[in-house]
Amino acid sequence: MRVPAIVFRGSGGPEVIAIGETDVRDPGFGEVSVEIAAAGVNRADVLQRKGMYPPPPGASDVPGLELAGTVVARGAGASFWSEGARVMAITAGGGLAKRITLHERELVAVPASIDLIDAGGIPEVFWTAWDALVLQAGLRAGETVVVHAASSGVGTAALQIARAIGARAIATARTRSKLESLVAMDLVTDTIAVTDGGFAKQVHALTAGRGADVVLDLVGASYFEEDVRAIATRGRIVLLSTAGGASGNAPFGMMLGKRATVIGTVLRARPLEEKIALAREIAAHVTPLFERGALRPVIDRVMPMHDCAAAHAHMEANANVGKIVLRW
Numbered sequence: 001m002r003v004p005a006i007v008f009r010g011s012g013g014p015e016v017i018a019i020g021e022t023d024v025r026d027p028g029f030g031e032v033s034v035e036i037a038a039a040g041v042n043r044a045d046v047l048q049r050k051g052m053y054p055p056p057p058g059a060s061d062v063p064g065l066e067l068a069g070t071v072v073a074r075g076a077g078a079s080f081w082s083e084g085a086r087v088m089a090i091t092a093g094g095g096l097a098k099r100i101t102l103h104e105r106e107l108v109a110v111p112a113s114i115d116l117i118d119a120g121g122i123p124e125v126f127w128t129a130w131d132a133l134v135l136q137a138g139l140r141a142g143e144t145v146v147v148h149a150a151s152s153g154v155g156t157a158a159l160q161i162a163r164a165i166g167a168r169a170i171a172t173a174r175t176r177s178k179l180e181s182l183v184a185m186d187l188v189t190d191t192i193a194v195t196d197g198g199f200a201k202q203v204h205a206l207t208a209g210r211g212a213d214v215v216l217d218l219v220g221a222s223y224f225e226e227d228v229r230a231i232a233t234r235g236r237i238v239l240l241s242t243a244g245g246a247s248g249n250a251p252f253g254m255m256l257g258k259r260a261t262v263i264g265t266v267l268r269a270r271p272l273e274e275k276i277a278l279a280r281e282i283a284a285h286v287t288p289l290f291e292r293g294a295l296r297p298v299i300d301r302v303m304p305m306h307d308c309a310a311a312h313a314h315m316e317a318n319a320n321v322g323k324i325v326l327r328w
Contacts, residue, residue, distance in 0.1 A: 001026075004328075005062045005097035006308050011051030014309035014316075022062050024099045027075030032104045034087060036069040038120030038302070038327040039095040040153065041311045043243065044268065049312065055093040056269045064095025065268060068110055068119035078104045086110040090123045090275065092268050096308070098328055105276040108283045111290040114297065121297045121323030122290075125153035128240065128267055129161050130286050131278060132216060136263050137236040141166030143213035146203055146230060148223060150188065151178040153323040154240065156298040158216050159187045161286075164294040170206055172199055181321045185298065197222065200229035211235060221245030228254050236261040298322030 007020035027033050045063040047053035055061060068088040071081045081087060087107040094100045110119040133139040139162065147158045150171030159182065162169040171188040173179050179191040192202045203212050211232035217223055222244035227237045228251050235258060255262075267278070289295045300320035303311050304327060311324045 001099075003098040004305075005094075006064065006305065006326075007062065008049050011049065014049075014312045016049060017309040017312060019306055019308075022060065022094070022097050024094075024097065025101050027073055027078065027101050029075055029077045030103055030105070031075040031101055032071050032078050032081055032107070033073040033099055033101045034067065034069045034089070034107070035072045035099055036067045036095070036097065036120075036328060037116040038069075038118075038325050039064045039067045040121040040124055041308075041315055041324040041326060042066070042124050042153070043241070043315070045096075046312055046315060059092035060094035060097070060100075062094045062097045064091070064093065064097070066090050066120065066122070066124035067095040067100060068116045068122070070116070071107075072099070074104075080104040081107065086116060086119070088119050088123045089279065090127050090267060096305070096326065103272060103276065106272075106279050108279050108287060111287055113293075114290060117302055117325060117327050118297045118299055120327070121153065121299050121325045124267075125157040125323065126161070126286060126295065127278060127282055128154050129157040129216075130282065131267065132238045132240060132263075132265055133158060133161055133214065134165065134285075135278075135281070136265050137214045137216075137238050137261075139165065139167050139214050142168075144168045144170065144207055144210075145214040145216060146170045146172060146192075146199075146212045146227075147188075147216045147218075148172050148194075149218040149241075149243075150182060150191075151175075151321040152218060153298070154216075154218055156182070156187060156322050157295075160295045161289075164289050170203060170212065175318075178321055187298070198226060199223075200226045203230040207232070214238065216240065219244035221248030225249055225251055228258070228260060231258060231260060234259050234261075236263060238263045238265060240265065300324050302327055
């Protein structure tokens, strides 16, 4: 069936964004169709619009890596969800359409205390942060994590996850006002304003000279050498973005001496089986944290879907603290 969707009319600036239509298939075996209420805007959408990050083979050309909505149709063998169930998910594409069809095990229930619009800003950032910090880096209670670009969606999710599991977070950002906002929202206590590219000395000062156990890097090459300087012995660096460069210098001697671990990770291109496994991990361990109030979506603003171009401009201006959510 044909449904409304955000489309890119070529590559370029926000002016190429329009509301068009896309085809959504009927659910097959083990699949369900979801009527989308809201979806978050992500940096990947901006890069895709510019022609720099095409969707993986077989994925929808419609942008949008996350969604929240209600189940409206079930395929043969699909029994996990009833029609009308409130669900959320990550996807390789198609989140900014009015409807999507996914395998039923990719979906996670929206916590009862959260409305569908705010839930549209949960999946991509909380799935990413949990996978990176807990599953990939093995962050544990009592450890310290440095979260770069801490006012971003993933950053605000990571700060909350660190606290929820008993770890200490240190937030960095280039703008002091953003760090002040994070403190005012009670997301973090320790902050570092990165005004000259340096932050390792301040990390060591905040950790009595030990360094951080984990660095969650949403910047990339321009921060990497400082990341290595900032970590403790056996420290782990998780790379999630190349916004600050895709290649650069690596202090190999220091990495060897610290027995450092460097982890690169991405969700979008993972196979279905891995996405299902992650969804079930989130349902078991992250959803309960929302239900008891330990986690909450941090929403910068909610905008109607037809204002998608303005949402992209707001993100590119680095003006947001938390998620920008688009609603139908």
